[in-house]
Amino acid sequence: MAELKNRQWLLAARPQGIIKETDFRWNETTAPPPKDGELLVRNLAFSFDPTQRGWMSMDTYIPAIPIGQVMRASAIGQVVDSKKPGFAKGDLVQGLFGWEDYTITDGGGLFSVEKFPRGTDPVLSLSVLGITGLTAYFGTLEVGQPKSGETFVVSGAAGATGSVAGMIAKLKGCRVIGIAGGPQKCEWLTREAGFDAAIDYKNENVGEALTRLCPKGIDIYFDNVGGEILELVLDRLAFRARVVLCGAISQYNEAAGVMAHPPRNYFRLIFHGARMEGFLVFHFAQQYPAARQALSEWHAKGKIKNQVDLQRGLENAPKTIIRLFTGANFGKQLLTLGNPE
Amino acid sequence: MAELKNRQWLLAARPQGIIKETDFRWNETTAPPPKDGELLVRNLAFSFDPTQRGWMSMDTYIPAIPIGQVMRASAIGQVVDSKKPGFAKGDLVQGLFGWEDYTITDGGGLFSVEKFPRGTDPVLSLSVLGITGLTAYFGTLEVGQPKSGETFVVSGAAGATGSVAGMIAKLKGCRVIGIAGGPQKCEWLTREAGFDAAIDYKNENVGEALTRLCPKGIDIYFDNVGGEILELVLDRLAFRARVVLCGAISQYNEAAGVMAHPPRNYFRLIFHGARMEGFLVFHFAQQYPAARQALSEWHAKGKIKNQVDLQRGLENAPKTIIRLFTGANFGKQLLTLGNPE
Numbered sequence: 008m009a010e011l012k013n014r015q016w017l018l019a020a021r022p023q024g025i026i027k028e029t030d031f032r033w034n035e036t037t038a039p040p041p042k043d044g045e046l047l048v049r050n051l052a053f054s055f056d057p058t059q060r061g062w063m064s065m066d067t068y069i070p071a072i073p074i075g076q077v078m079r080a081s082a083i084g085q086v087v088d089s090k091k092p093g094f095a096k097g098d099l100v101q102g103l104f105g106w107e108d109y110t111i112t113d114g115g116g117l118f119s120v121e122k123f124p125r126g127t128d129p130v131l132s133l134s135v136l137g138i139t140g141l142t143a144y145f146g147t148l149e150v151g152q153p154k155s156g157e158t159f160v161v162s163g164a165a166g167a168t169g170s171v172a173g174m175i176a177k178l179k180g181c182r183v184i185g186i187a188g189g190p191q192k193c194e195w196l197t198r199e200a201g202f203d204a205a206i207d208y209k210n211e212n213v214g215e216a217l218t219r220l221c222p223k224g225i226d227i228y229f230d231n232v233g234g235e236i237l238e239l240v241l242d243r244l245a246f247r248a249r250v251v252l253c254g255a256i257s258q259y260n261e262a263a264g265v266m267a268h269p270p271r272n273y274f275r276l277i278f279h280g281a282r283m284e285g286f287l288v289f290h291f292a293q294q295y296p297a298a299r300q301a302l303s304e305w306h307a308k309g310k311i312k313n314q315v316d317l318q319r320g321l322e323n324a325p326k327t328i329i330r331l332f333t334g335a336n337f338g339k340q341l342l343t344l345g346n347p348e
Numbered sequence: 349m350a351e352l353k354n355r356q357w358l359l360a361a362r363p364q365g366i367i368k369e370t371d372f373r374w375n376e377t378t379a380p381p382p383k384d385g386e387l388l389v390r391n392l393a394f395s396f397d398p399t400q401r402g403w404m405s406m407d408t409y410i411p412a413i414p415i416g417q418v419m420r421a422s423a424i425g426q427v428v429d430s431k432k433p434g435f436a437k438g439d440l441v442q443g444l445f446g447w448e449d450y451t452i453t454d455g456g457g458l459f460s461v462e463k464f465p466r467g468t469d470p471v472l473s474l475s476v477l478g479i480t481g482l483t484a485y486f487g488t489l490e491v492g493q494p495k496s497g498e499t500f501v502v503s504g505a506a507g508a509t510g511s512v513a514g515m516i517a518k519l520k521g522c523r524v525i526g527i528a529g530g531p532q533k534c535e536w537l538t539r540e541a542g543f544d545a546a547i548d549y550k551n552e553n554v555g556e557a558l559t560r561l562c563p564k565g566i567d568i569y570f571d572n573v574g575g576e577i578l579e580l581v582l583d584r585l586a587f588r589a590r591v592v593l594c595g596a597i598s599q600y601n602e603a604a605g606v607m608a609h610p611p612r613n614y615f616r617l618i619f620h621g622a623r624m625e626g627f628l629v630f631h632f633a634q635q636y637p638a639a640r641q642a643l644s645e646w647h648a649k650g651k652i653k654n655q656v657d658l659q660r661g662l663e664n665a666p667k668t669i670i671r672l673f674t675g676a677n678f679g680k681q682l683l684t685l686g687n688p689e
Contacts, residue, residue, distance in 0.1 A: 252614075287621065
């Protein structure tokens with residue numbers, strides 16, 4: 008096989024405050040052939056996820072990305088060469104790859120490589136059927152335990168996980184209120200995604216709106232943002248409420264490991280007999296097939312709408328991750344490099 | 349009936365920082381006869397509980413005590429005169445009474461008046477069989493859900509609730525580690541109360557001790573103190589850990605409603621698929637009889653030891669509540685006024 012030119016973005020610096028383009032460094036090299044047990048994958052599309060800031064900053068549930076190494080990303084690609092049993096040239100695979108044209112992987116680790124049927128839309132595989140959709144699925148159903156008639160509030164509601172979480176809660180009979188930034192996102196939530204109401208945190212008093220929209224208190228809060236909004240929700244919990252901790256994007260830009268704004272009123276959990284429970288999607292890995300089956304069906308029936316913010320070209324990866332942390336994206340942030348063969 | 353002299357402690361000021369004797373004002377008046385539906389109760393003993401600081405400061409799960417009103421306390425007393433069906437002179441009753449010789453009550457409210465069999469030890473009724481013991485019971489069993497072989501850590505471990513919580517966890521087969529202040533309390537925990545280990549937070553590095561004593565992480569943390577110790581525990585959780593939020597005495601001396609030290613690393617709940625759950629004992633009111641039955645039996649068999657710090661005389665009530673917040677008490681803090689007739 009001819010030598011493969013491999014363009015890459017390396018991690019140049021741990022982010023201080025908001026991620027900057029200079030936190031990454033462009034590199035050009037060649038992709039080696041796979042060794043025994045390895046795959047050589049051509050990347051087709053990258054997922055952009057809040058958790059990536061953690062990987063850039065420090066050891067979390069996986070070790071930090073070493074400085075000078077390829078920026079890590081959840082991605083879908085196509086196998087170019089396989090020395091791993093069970094995988095063949097042309098297979099569509101999803102896993103934890105990197106911002107580069109070609110990735111060598113042994114297929115293991117926390118996000119172990121998964122095969123998708125040929126013909127699967129790469130965009131769908133990284134959104135509704137990917138980590139994003141699965142996160143919404145398990146967070147809402149397994150952690151949130153929604154019951155019909157309950158009030159379900161989700162922040163980051165127009166985001167990739169938040170929107171799917173709200174739509175799943177709606178399917179389970181909840182009254183669903185989304186918190187998002189800007190009138191366009193809020194209109195999408197109520198017109199397209201079927202939410203009962205939306206709160207524009209950039210232009211509304213969130214506390215007043217929650218009080219007005221949740222007269223019986225909040226039964227389930229799917230938290231993607233942390234910070235002040237989490238505190239406003241904790242002040243308005245219903246009895247036996249569940250706070251699903253999915254993320255805290257408002258806090259990720261702070262110095263490593265320090266929360267600028269932890270919930271000063273977490274004590275409200277006591278008064279309301281409520282709980283705050285965290286999860287990682289990997290904790291439910293054994294249930295992925297059933298979850299994908301359900302998500303596929305809901306998507307096919309139009310009950311789950313897939314809103315995607317699609318950027319193009321490897322060179323634009325740093326600009327694209329910044330979109331995520333400035334809230335410029337609308338829907339699941341993806342970047343495509345090419346089409347499957 | 350002759351006029352009854354009634355000595356009282358009124359709330360004079362909302363506490364700023366630590367409770368001071370001048371937050372209370374002595375008053376002498378007479379007790380009126382009960383009206384229809386009311387009881388006149390002679391107080392025999394008062395319970396001292398961390399939650400009282402909340403009642404003094406602000407509306408919490410019940411309205412704040414109004415300035416100038418009798419200081420509220422969980423108490424046991426004997427009915428002197430009854431205009432309430434189902435209650436008769438001589439009955440032993442427990443309820444939310446006040447720092448005074450005689451209390452008039454309609455028997456309702458969150459701590460509704462409960463009758464105890466004549467002959468019940470007033471001290472036992474306010475400790476193992478009272479709110480304290482019930483809090484330990486429900487927090488440990490219903491919220492904590494202990495399983496045999498799990499590691500159970502409790503703070504405020506030599507306190508009235510913490511010690512019973514640890515002994516119940518021990519009965520359920522957990523490895524139990526208590527955090528308490530001073531060598532005397534720690535020695536009591538391991539020698540008398542049957543804990544597997546104790547950490548003296550005044551003389552030991554709590555983080556190092558937890559790391560050493562909990563090599564597989566902490567499965568259940570029964571939190572009575574909040575603050576820094578909560579953070580140290582959150583950094584050492586086992587997968588699917590449960591943090592039982594019972595109180596945060598280290599935080600109660602702060603200005604009303606402001607937590608000086610909320611858990612900046614609550615985010616750890618996400619990595620460990622763990623939860624933090626609050627409760628009030630009243631949420632389990634329907635299960636009190638079964639809980640008292642179990643606690644009685646365990647106490648009679650010597651499996652639950654009752655450590656009580658007994659003060660005497662109504663005039664000493666302010667000094668006694670201060671003992672609780674300075675950690676001077678050892679075991680359940682009570683104050684007796686007299687014996688049942």
